Amino acid sequence: MLVGGGLGLVVFVLVVLLASALRVLREYERGVVFQLGRFWKVKGPGLVVLIPGIQQMVRVDLRMVVMAIPSQDVITRDNVSVKVNAVLYFRVVDPERAVIQVERFLEATSQLAQTTLRAVLGKHELDGLLAERERLNLDVQKILDAQTDTWGIKVTNVEIKDVDLDDTMVRAIARQAEAERERRAKVIHAEGELQASYKLAEAAEVLARQPQALQLRYLETLTVIAADKNSTIVFPLPLDIIGPLMRRFVPTAEA
Structure with a gap:
């Protein structure tokens, strides 16, 4: 009786270990595997087998991320205060660097996009801000893409949505x-x-x-x-x- 109970416990432990060792990654996912705390390799998609207690995996989504940049207060070159918001399009191209080089790459990219948007638009006058959006979008995209390249992130597009002016400036x-x-x-x-x-x-x-x-x-x-x-x-x-x-x-x- 004791032998049967011990065998059942062993089988249960094996099932639990096997369940914890198996991972299934979708087509758009990759797994960054660490072995005893050190980077080992990037796996996926499909079935991934891990050694419980020795290997850990971090999932990374490779799909395009559409991120709204919150409204930013910008002082233009001719000292006009405006509120500008935009949309950022990017994706992860190197899961290893996205996990190892930066903590919470989504938040880091969002903060970098906000500061870059203020810095770039602040160098232009109001007329240029209203009439040359395509060129400004391209400038912001190039700067963000260069800075996030070390994080394994590719910024594909930036679109300025709205430029809000106060009523006095609208009348002027x-x-x-x-x-x-x-x-x-x-x-x-x-x-x-x-x-x-x-x-x-x-x-x-x-x-x-x-x-x-x-x-x-x-x-x-x-x-x-x-x-x-x-x-x-x-x-x-x-x-x-x-x-x-x-x-x-x-x-x-x-x-």
């Missing part, structure tokens, strides 16, 4: 945009006047060569004015029409 930007549109309108109007003056000068040269054309223009002008049903018509009288009359009466006056 609106006034600036309105003034810019008025400036463009005046420039366009001036360019139109300049082009029109060139065309009028060309038309004057043509009319000077053909005086009869000027009379036709007068008649056409009368037609346009009469179409509006005006009661008063102001019509310029050319001097060459009254010229003969003036030459006729001038000698009489002298006499």
